[in-house]
């Protein structure tokens with residue numbers, strides 16, 4: 246069995262090189278070939294000794310994931326559906342903007358958290374992705390986009406772990422992937438430009454803070470435990486008080502001086518004035534100094550069988566207004582890629598049909614962050 250080198254961060258690759266009887270510094274050379282130049286053909290890595298290349302050819306491979314589908318939106322967003330075997334598919338989305346290119350990456354096939362408003366949650370949990378499967382999404386997207394745009398320059402400037410899955414329930418595989426994203430010999434992204442989004446796995450928020458603090462987004466969705474219990478079942482295990490405490494601890498090491506709270510607006514469920522006011526009180530009055538935060542409001546992206554509706558545009562604006570007038574920076578995610586999402590909606594109708602499971606796509610909306618207040 247050959248080892249897929251996308252599996253290794255710098256430390257892992259050093260160990261692998263040493264196993265092959267090679268010097269440590271070879272690892273950095275190899276990292277640059279693979280991640281900066283998109284190389285997968287060892288013969289082309291001409292500054293590596295021929296003997297080393299021969300060993301690599303026997304023991305290693307740089308292997309992307311098979312693509313099941315690629316959907317392109319008129320607005321430039323691109324969604325890839327990758328086949329991860331066993332009938333499972335994951336999605337990766339590229340969102341171009343004027344000043345940045347963001348890649349939305351998946352961490353699991355399915356998700357065990359089971360949030361009510363989330364299509365992935367409704368599908369249930371299939372399995373954790375390995376580090377190589379998380380990294381393969383970035384490796385493939387970055388180099389495919391460079392070829393497409395005929396550029397040698399970096400295309401992806403930001404990564405958000407907001408695709409399928411709960412990244413902090415796959416911490417062991419996530420950690421080396423994050424390290425690679427930050428490594429100057431690989432993707433060299435700053436910690437502020439790599440965001441982990443979590444539904445609130447408190448102990449793992451602490452691990453992330455200790456081992457690899459990157460920007461953090463926390464999916465809040467409700468201002469009190471009763472409502473949050475019903476939307477994000479994990480809240481029963483880690484209620485708001487504990488979650489907000491963990492946010493405050495995270496801030497001590499975070500590369501940004503705020504936590505981004507995500508809040509999916511659901512018609513008549515969590516989108517009333519009273520919810521916005523309660524939310525303000527909750528984050529402002531937590532602990533001695535409140536939690537330094539920004540809000541990112543997400544209009545619900547409907548899918549069949551959810552039984553939920555998107556809030557009206559007026560309601561959304563009013564919610565934004567209450568938070569921003571209270572002085573909290575609040576952004577509204579403008580849905581992008583509506584046309585390709587629509588295609589997903591149709592595909593997701595097949596959820597019961599295991600034989601067509603590879604055609605299913607989660608329904609996380611393709612978004613653009615739009616600053617509405619600062």
Ligand code: SAH
Nearest residue numbers: 362363407410411442443444464507545546
């Ligand atoms: N599991 C992590 C990261 C992936 S979900 C988390 O929950 O944070 C990324 C974001 O998309 C989360 O904030 C999630 O709440 C939101 N989301 C999921 N389904 C959605 C839907 N149908 N409409 C709008 N936002 C959704």
Ligand code: SF4
Nearest residue numbers: 356358360363366444
């Ligand atoms: Fe999982 Fe996030 Fe979806 Fe909740 S919103 S089910 S945590 S992917």
